[in-house]
Amino acid sequence: MAQPEAAIARGLLWAEFAALYVGAPLVMALFLPGHLLFEALAVFSLAGLGLLWRTGGFRWHSLVHGWSLLPWREIAAIALATLLSGLAILWFSSPNSIFQIVRQRPEFLLVIWVFYPILSALPQELIFRPLFFHRYGALLPPGRGAIALNAAVFSFAHLMYWSWIVAILTFVGGWVFARAYVKRGFPSAWVLHAVAGNVLFAVGMGAYFYTGNVVRPF
Numbered sequence: 001m002a003q004p005e006a007a008i009a010r011g012l013l014w015a016e017f018a019a020l021y022v023g024a025p026l027v028m029a030l031f032l033p034g035h036l037l038f039e040a041l042a043v044f045s046l047a048g049l050g051l052l053w054r055t056g057g058f059r060w061h062s063l064v065h066g067w068s069l070l071p072w073r074e075i076a077a078i079a080l081a082t083l084l085s086g087l088a089i090l091w092f093s094s095p096n097s098i099f100q101i102v103r104q105r106p107e108f109l110l111v112i113w114v115f116y117p118i119l120s121a122l123p124q125e126l127i128f129r130p131l132f133f134h135r136y137g138a139l140l141p142p143g144r145g146a147i148a149l150n151a152a153v154f155s156f157a158h159l160m161y162w163s164w165i166v167a168i169l170t171f172v173g174g175w176v177f178a179r180a181y182v183k184r185g186f187p188s189a190w191v192l193h194a195v196a197g198n199v200l201f202a203v204g205m206g207a208y209f210y211t212g213n214v215v216r217p218f
Contacts, residue, residue: 010138017136020048020127021153029159034214037160038119045123048131055135063130066185074188075195078176082196086203089165097204112201117194125190128154128174129181147182151175162217166208169200
């Protein structure tokens with residue numbers, strides 16, 4: 001009797017996983033107005049935290065432990081890689097956007113640098129790292145397979161931008177953030193995400209991550 005019950009529980013967990021990491025991003029990409037992005041992210045984050053709380057066994061203090069393990073070389077490397085890749089992309093796609101916000105609205109860039117880590121990177125990291133690896137750990141493939149799956153769903157969550165460039169960048173970023181979370185804990189993943197995002201906006205790649213510029217292909 002225990003085996004059928006375990007199979008049912010596992011099936012329900014898979015259904016929940018699919019709804020959260022596939023269904024929700026798909027609905028947002030197909031139907032969500034761009035100006036409601038942050039509201040949707042807030043609801044998504046609260047739902048994820050509720051699921052994490054219901055799971056049990058999660059050490060909440062782990063979210064604030066691990067600052068001494070910050071990978072400073074990786075942080076510098078991702079900042080440089082993000083800068084160079086952003087410059088290369090914009091050089092071919094939109095040269096006028098290179099450092100546009102730095103040149104035209106430097107005060108707004110400071111606002112982004114303050115609030116992006118808190119209002120965007122933080123809730124995304126909570127959903128795609130602690131919740132993903134803790135609640136759904138039993139469903140995940142071993143080793144790098146789990147990190148690859150995490151990067152894939154993180155990239156898919158950005159489907160709303162309808163951009164292959166965004167898809168590639170977020171897959172690579174998701175891999176880096178997931179690897180940092182597994183090896184060093186939540187603070188490292190969050191800081192890497194925040195630094196990468198802030199550099200993207202500084203170099204001018206905000207044009208790719210601004211929902212007001214999104215054009216659905218249908």
